[in-house]
Amino acid sequence: MKKITQTLAAAALTGATLLSASANAFWGSDDDTLKLGYLVKQPEEPWFQTEWNFAEKAGKDYGFEVIKMAVPDGEKTLNAIDTLAASGAKGFVICTPDPKLGPAIMAKANSYDMKVITVDDQFLNAKGQPMTNVPLVMMAASEIGYRQGSELYQEMTKRGWDAKTTGVMAITADELDTARRRVDGAVKALTESGFPAAQIYRVPTKSNDIPGALDAANSLLVQYPDVKHWLVVGMNDNTVLGGIRATEGQGFAASEVIGIGINGVDAVNELAKSQATGFYGSLLPSPDVHGYKSIESLYKWVKEDVQPQKFVEVTDVVLITRDNYKAELQKKGL
Numbered sequence: 058m059k060k061i062t063q064t065l066a067a068a069a070l071t072g073a074t075l076l077s078a079s080a081n082a083f084w085g086s087d088d089d090t091l092k093l094g095y096l097v098k099q100p101e102e103p104w105f106q107t108e109w110n111f112a113e114k115a116g117k118d119y120g121f122e123v124i125k126m127a128v129p130d131g132e133k134t135l136n137a138i139d140t141l142a143a144s145g146a147k148g149f150v151i152c153t154p155d156p157k158l159g160p161a162i163m164a165k166a167n168s169y170d171m172k173v174i175t176v177d178d179q180f181l182n183a184k185g186q187p188m189t190n191v192p193l194v195m196m197a198a199s200e201i202g203y204r205q206g207s208e209l210y211q212e213m214t215k216r217g218w219d220a221k222t223t224g225v226m227a228i229t230a231d232e233l234d235t236a237r238r239r240v241d242g243a244v245k246a247l248t249e250s251g252f253p254a255a256q257i258y259r260v261p262t263k264s265n266d267i268p269g270a271l272d273a274a275n276s277l278l279v280q281y282p283d284v285k286h287w288l289v290v291g292m293n294d295n296t297v298l299g300g301i302r303a304t305e306g307q308g309f310a311a312s313e314v315i316g317i318g319i320n321g322v323d324a325v326n327e328l329a330k331s332q333a334t335g336f337y338g339s340l341l342p343s344p345d346v347h348g349y350k351s352i353e354s355l356y357k358w359v360k361e362d363v364q365p366q367k368f369v370e371v372t373d374v375v376l377i378t379r380d381n382y383k384a385e386l387q388k389k390g391l
């Protein structure tokens with residue numbers, strides 16, 4: 058009898074310990090749980106929300122806690138690093154709001170002995186050159202842009218438009234390397250396909266969101282009143298959506314405009330509309346891979362001292378349209 062009581066007491070104790078350990082992991086209050094940050098410039102974009110979700114999936118798989126933070130500007134970024142340090146985080150993944158913050162971010166991270174992996178947008182040093190020594194996970198910008206241009210040309214041909222009366226509206230954000238490479242890729246594909254270079258019109262956006270792109274597109278449209286059909290190029294879905302909204306505002310029917318975005322996950326609401334718009338489709342890369350891989354390699358770096366790859370370029374991309382977007386997103390578990 059005594060033996061049984063002892064065994065029961067031991068079991069109860071073990072149970073209690075286990076319970077409190079898992080409660081701590083759940084509430085994130087266990088000081089032994091490794092904490093890693095995931096900082097993004099534009100948390101309102103489903104792109105970054107998807108990265109966050111998959112970073113958390115990695116956290117569950119490996120048993121670390123992900124501290125998600127929005128860093129829309131430089132001040133918030135530097136403050137976020139202080140907050141992370143105070144909470145005991147050992148490193149962070151970041152998509153910076155401004156590549157030129159690279160040196161300041163690294164100086165602060167180094168002062169706390171935190172490891173850093175960049176995602177999507179590469180840091181620039183004081184001379185404006187890419188900081189290639191900081192690990193980076195990003196999409197194959199030129200190639201995906203090239204695909205955008207090819208798909209636009211193909212769809213234009215399918216609709217039987219005359220190139221003479223068609224214009225390309227290329228909304229640019231050249232200060233962001235990935236944006237410049239995507240748009241240049243698209244323009245290259247269009248000209249290589251035979252689209253007249255003189256009818257490719259570039260206009261810079263002041264901000265990387267729909268209102269910024271809408272303003273830029275409006276100012277461009279009024280300059281070319283003779284153009285009958287528009288192809289819309291931009292570095293991501295919101296940029297292209299701004300262009301599309303401008304064509305609608307200036308009286309173009311959906312059938313007279315073809316826009317193809319990049320990101321895919323940011324285009325879902327548009328593709329789900331009951332009536333087709335000028336937004337024909339979007340190239341869906343792999344935000345799931347960006348989110349998971351970046352923090353997985355940070356974890357292995359912190360925990361096992363495995364040096365991360367300096368550059369991981371994610372090339373997978375699929376064109377989603379109103380016809381296939383549900384199935385394609387589902388295939389990727391998005």
Ligand code: GLA
Binds near residue numbers: 102104152195196319
């Ligand atoms: C940049 C863009 C985002 C997204 C990522 C993907 O950061 O601003 O919208 O396209 O690149 O790498």
